[in-house]
Amino acid sequence: MLRTLRRPALALAASALLLTTACGGGTESGPGAGAYDGLDVIVGFYPLQFVAESVGVGDVAVTNMTQPGAEAHDLELTPRQMAALGEADLVVHIKGFQPALDEAIVQAKPKNVLDVATVVDMHEINPDGSHAHEHTDEHADDEHAEPTTPTPAETHHAGDGHDHGDFDPHVWLDPTNMVKIAEATATALGQARPDEAAKFTANAASLTSELTTLDESFVAGLKTCERTEFVTSHAAFGYLADRYHLTEIGIRGLSPEAEPSPARVAEVQRLAREHGITTVFYETTVSPAVAEAIAGDLRLKTDVLDPLEGLSPEARGDNYLEVMNANLTALKAANGCS
Ligand SMILES: [Zn+2]
Structure with missing residues (x-):
C-alpha cells in the first residue's frame, strides 16, 4: 500500500519545495493557498492514476478514489471524497464503470472532467451481458494472421446484473487505448495549466513510446501459440482479446x-476440455475459490491474470507496464506460445 501512496506524496513535496523557493510569497487565492500549487487531479481507479502521474509528473497531485486493493467496480464515495471532487482541477473517469463516481461528478461539477469513454472506441455489451467483439477496419493493418471468429457459445456467460451501462468499460487492458487516454489527459492538463501544456504533450509522447513497446511485445509474444482461448475470473479482457485475436472465456461476466451459476461453471469446464486449456486465471482482488474449483476438477493449473482495476500489494509489478508484461508472460505460458 505504501508503494502506491509514496510516489504522489513525494512529487507533491518536491513541487511544493520548488514553488516555495522560486515564488517566495506565492498566491493567496483559492483553498489551500500557500500550500502545494500543482494541479489536483482525481481519478476513478488505478490505470487512470498511472497515466495522470506519468503525463503530469512534477505538476500534479493525483488522488485515486479507489483504495489500494479495493474493488473498483463497487466504488462508494465518502463525504470527504465528494467534497474533494468539487475542488479538483481535473477529474478523469470512465463513464459507466463506477456509477457512484459518475453521479458524484454530476453533483460536484468539477472545473474539468475527462470521460475516457469519449476518447476511446468503446465496445458494446451483448444482450447477454458479454463483450461484443468488434472486427472493424482498425485491425486491417495489423500484422496478425487471420482473425479468429469467436462463436457465441465461447463468449457467452450468464447474465450477472452488471452495472456498466451499455459498453464494456475495461478499455485500459488494450495498450493502444492507453495511448489515447494519455493524449487526452495531456490535452486536459494543458487546458487546466496552459503554461505547462508543451511539457504534458512531451510526457504523453514518452509514455506512448513505452505503451507502443508493450503492444509490440504482446503482438510478437502471442503470435504463435498452441491455442487462443483463455479462461478468466471475470470477463475483463475483452479489449485485450480483440486486440490480439484471442478468445476470452470468462467464468463471471463483466x-x-x-457468483457464476452451476450451469456456467459446467460450460467453462466443457470449453476448457474442448480447447485444451492448461490454466484457469484468477485475479488478486477476487477470491480464487471458483477458479480453483474449476481447475481442480480438470487437474489444471491456476495463475494470476491481473485486470489492473487496482494495483494491489500482491501485484506482479510496480506499475501498469510491469503488470501488463507479467500478464503477457502468464498468457504465453498458459497458451503454449513459442
Ligand atoms: Zn472489471
Whole structure:
C-alpha cells in the first residue's frame, strides 16, 4: 500500500519545495493557498492514476478514489471524497464503470472532467451481458494472421446484473487505448495549466513510446501459440482479446463479484476440455475459490491474470507496464506460445 501512496506524496513535496523557493510569497487565492500549487487531479481507479502521474509528473497531485486493493467496480464515495471532487482541477473517469463516481461528478461539477469513454472506441455489451467483439477496419493493418471468429457459445456467460451501462468499460487492458487516454489527459492538463501544456504533450509522447513497446511485445509474444482461448475470473479482457485475436472465456461476466451459476461453471469446464486449456486465471482482488474449483476438477493449473482495476500489494509489478508484461508472460505460458 505504501508503494502506491509514496510516489504522489513525494512529487507533491518536491513541487511544493520548488514553488516555495522560486515564488517566495506565492498566491493567496483559492483553498489551500500557500500550500502545494500543482494541479489536483482525481481519478476513478488505478490505470487512470498511472497515466495522470506519468503525463503530469512534477505538476500534479493525483488522488485515486479507489483504495489500494479495493474493488473498483463497487466504488462508494465518502463525504470527504465528494467534497474533494468539487475542488479538483481535473477529474478523469470512465463513464459507466463506477456509477457512484459518475453521479458524484454530476453533483460536484468539477472545473474539468475527462470521460475516457469519449476518447476511446468503446465496445458494446451483448444482450447477454458479454463483450461484443468488434472486427472493424482498425485491425486491417495489423500484422496478425487471420482473425479468429469467436462463436457465441465461447463468449457467452450468464447474465450477472452488471452495472456498466451499455459498453464494456475495461478499455485500459488494450495498450493502444492507453495511448489515447494519455493524449487526452495531456490535452486536459494543458487546458487546466496552459503554461505547462508543451511539457504534458512531451510526457504523453514518452509514455506512448513505452505503451507502443508493450503492444509490440504482446503482438510478437502471442503470435504463435498452441491455442487462443483463455479462461478468466471475470470477463475483463475483452479489449485485450480483440486486440490480439484471442478468445476470452470468462467464468463471471463483466462484473467480478457475481457468483457464476452451476450451469456456467459446467460450460467453462466443457470449453476448457474442448480447447485444451492448461490454466484457469484468477485475479488478486477476487477470491480464487471458483477458479480453483474449476481447475481442480480438470487437474489444471491456476495463475494470476491481473485486470489492473487496482494495483494491489500482491501485484506482479510496480506499475501498469510491469503488470501488463507479467500478464503477457502468464498468457504465453498458459497458451503454449513459442
Ligand atoms: Zn472489471
